[in-house]
Amino acid sequence: MADKSNILDRYTTGARLNHWINAILMICLVLSGMALFHPSLFFLTDLFGGGSMARIVHPWIGVLAMLSFLGLFIRFWRYNLWTRDDSAWMRSVKHVVSGDEAKVPEAGKYNAGQKLVFWLMSILTILLLTSGLAMWDSQFGEYTTIEQKRLAVVVHAAAAVLLLIVVITHIYAAIWIRGTIRGMTRGSVTGGWAWRHHRKWLREEVGKTK
Ligand code: HEM
Known part of the structure; x- marks a missing residue:
């Protein structure tokens, strides 16, 4: 409002x-995951009380992170549904990158780039969770074959690297578009920010108050 x-x-x-x-959970998940990913990153296990502890807590942090992402998914999926305007926005994305947003179709609550990030996060989260469960021998070891576990290891590592890239893009965009972070810290944004970056959403919000 x-x-x-x-x-x-x-x-x-x-x-x-x-x-x-x-x-916060995703940061802990990435750190504990990287600690198990390559010997050169093993020192990160110190953050979690050593190698065995890192191996034990990583899947549990994963379950909590996935549940909290489910909360975000339930809150935001409807605002991220793709429309024709989003395809037009994507076609003129070069103007966004060059800082000439006036040449881009007006965006609703989220622009097409944010929606793409949202759906990539959602798909990669499902892949991480399912492959993670398939590799979690102490809980579900008997439910998967060795071949399935081998496939799960590859899918898990690939999905983790891709999700990390998507999340870094998300953080970079939040910092790059000035005035965005306060939306997630204070819960509010300025009218100028909304006019510049989410004009269709601004019109809808102003319409509600009339
Ligand atoms: C330090 C790390 C992070 C920062 C600084 C950050 C910042 C933000 C900001 C500022 C917004 C609001 C964007 C807007 O209103 O236009 C946002 C939205 C959101 N963030 Fe983050 N974020 C971070 C980490 C994450 C992580 C790890 C995830 C999940 C993997 C995530 C998922 C989301 C989702 C789903 C939204 C709603 C956007 C949508 O529905 O399209 N964020 N974030």
Whole structure:
């Protein structure tokens, strides 16, 4: 809802808590995962109380991270549905990169780039979870064959690297578009930010208050 001081609500406290819990869990997940990924990164196991502890806690952190992502998915999936305007936005993405956003079709609550990030996060999260469960011998060892476990190891590593790239892109975009971070910290954005980056959403929000 928009108010008189030119500030718009963008995220509820619940959504922000959910997001930051997810971000913290994902950072712990990446650190514990990298610690197990390559001998040169083994020193990271110190953060989790040594090699055995890192191996034990990594899948549990994974389950919590996936559950918290499910919370984000349930909150946001409907705002990330793809429309024809998004395809047009994608075709003119070069103007976004060159900082000439006025030449790009107006975006709703999320632009096409954000939607792409959202769906990539969702697909990669499912792949990480299913391959992770298939490799979790202490809990589900008897349910998968050796061949399935071998495939799961490859899928798990590939999905983890891709998700890391997507998350780094997400963080970079949040910092690059000035005024975005406050949406996820304070829950609100300025009217100027919304006019510049999410004009269709601004029109909808202003329409609601009339
Ligand atoms: C330090 C790390 C992170 C920062 C600084 C950050 C920042 C942000 C910001 C500023 C927004 C609001 C964007 C807007 O309103 O236009 C946002 C939304 C979101 N973030 Fe993050 N984020 C981080 C980590 C993560 C991680 C690890 C995930 C999940 C893997 C994630 C998933 C999401 C989702 C799903 C949304 C809603 C966007 C949508 O539905 O398209 N974030 N983030």
